[in-house]
Amino acid sequence: MTEPLYCINHPTVETYLRCARCEAPICDKCAVQTEVGYICPACLNRQQRVFYADFRPIYYPLAAAIALPLALIAGWILPATGWFTIFLGPLAGTGIAEAARWAIRRRRGRYTWLVVAGAIVVGGLPRLLLSLVPLVVSAADPSLLTVGVWPLVWTGVYLFTAVGTAVARLR
DSSP states (O other): OOOOEEOSSOTTOEEOOBOTTTOOBOOTTTOEEETTEEEOHHHHHHHHHHHTTTOOTTHHHHHHHHHHHHHHHHHHHGGGGGGGHHHHHHHHHHHHHHHHHHHTTTOOOTTHHHHHHHHHHHHHHHHHHHHHHHHHHHHHOTTTOOOOSHHHHHHHHHHHHHHHHHHHHHO
């Protein structure tokens, strides 16, 4: 029978599990399941750094500079299409994400998805704020102006679908 080992990250935890890459003893709290078996967090970190090796911080503002104008255009036009927004929102999110990826030469950054998602949200804010104005005016004096909530709903649908698709593309 083999002696119990102790986790490299938790020295008081007994374990019989080893990392598939470096053979270090790891407990079930530290183990990360991959296609080749369980690996330790250090090996996982080394593996992920390979994907981001040639990414430079200047790519974040470049991705934002490409995504923001596209998001402003899409955020203004697409919610006005009504229920077509359900279909056009994901297409816009994909287009904006791919344009940003093209601009940064298909490099992978840890937070590129966050920069592009933020640009889409900022691009949708003018339409969102303008769709709130009739609701505020009609709440102050109902006889003054009566506008439905549909512009607000379609702007929300656009933002939800475009951001979700862009995040899924870039993450």
